[in-house]
Amino acid sequence: MTRTLKVAVVGLGIGRNHIQNGYRTNTDRFEVAALCDLDASLLKAAGAEFGVERLETDYLEIVGMDDIDVIDICTPPATHKKMIIAALQAGKHVICEKPLVGSLADIDELLDAESRSSGHVMPIMQYRYNDGAQKAHHIIASGLAGRPLVATCEVHWLRGADYYEKDWRKSWSGALGGILMNQAIHANDLMFYLLGPVRSLFARTATRVNRVEVEDCASISVELECGALATTSATLGSVEALSRMRLCFENVTIETDSRPDFTADKAPWRFVPSSAAIGGKIDEALAGFTPPPSGFAGQMQDFHKAICNKTPLPLTLGDARQSLDFATAAYWSAKTYSAVALPVLPDHPFYNGWQNAF
Structure with a gap:
């Protein structure tokens, strides 16, 4: 019998697409059990549309729900890191939209947090x-x-x-x-x-x-x-x-x-x-x-298979790190007018981010 994973979707912009095209096409694998958004009117409308009763504006309330297996984060990029770490500390699995975080230092911090958690993180790369x-x-x-x-x-x-x-x-x-x-x-x-x-x-x-x-x-x-x-x-x-x-x-x-x-x-x-x-x-x-x-639909299906069978995720923090490595090198190259070899190492000037350099 297929185990149903209970999901909380946080952020109801692209999050609505995750529900419509990812979870409603896999109803034997997932139940969208809670929704979270800072916009109370948007939250109420989405709850009515998708038949979800548990509606929260406070993300920490979602993290504290014992029956939630997966937190799907679809909020603006700058909010992702703290949300992912909080979810991992609570033992939740995480699905997160791109870009995951804004530096290689941040992704390495997430890799460390994941290594100490029973939860796993899958970046969205559909x-x-x-x-x-x-x-x-x-x-x-x-x-x-x-x-x-x-x-x-x-x-x-x-x-x-x-x-x-x-x-x-x-x-x-x-x-x-x-x-x-x-x-x-x-x-x-x-x-x-x-x-x-x-x-x-x-x-x-x-x-x-x-x-x-x-x-x-x-x-x-x-x-x-x-x-x-x-x-x-x-x-x-x-x-x-x-x-x-x-x-x-x-x-x-x-x-x-x-x-x-x-x-x-x-x-x-x-x-x-x-x-x-x-x-x-x-x-x-x-x-x-x-x-x-x-x-x-395909990415969520493979995520469910990996979690239930305890096999590697279809996409991992390592895949997200590869994208960040590419972006870090590109921003440094553009700033310095130079060719850049990958991978970017921890002693690189942009290892901790490039956002204050332009």
């Missing part, structure tokens, strides 16, 4: 659960793709002044970063998922679209540990929103051109083989492969 991304990963892992050569990754979205009506999104202290931390973080994580870790990078960032503190444009040249070279660019000033990735391997080119992003239900992924023989092998490999459900 782009990995796109059907095409799962198929691409399967082809690459099977060895059929061959050596990776070059890649491009583009996150070209549009965010106007209305997006920044929530003041925390404008500032380094509230958002912890701009497009690298809050929009392109998913696509860059997907690139790491498919190609592996980054060896070095050279980055440029700028604020060109809106009058805010944080960056809204970035261009990064990347060398991966696998030997491939990649470029990633991001802007919040694209009139037509799209996310695009192209991965060139010796045996196949893998490409997706998605509007608006890689989570689109019918996002097209193309697999162009170097020969009919390779194409046949790819078709055969995909014929026997069933990807998990897409987006939040």
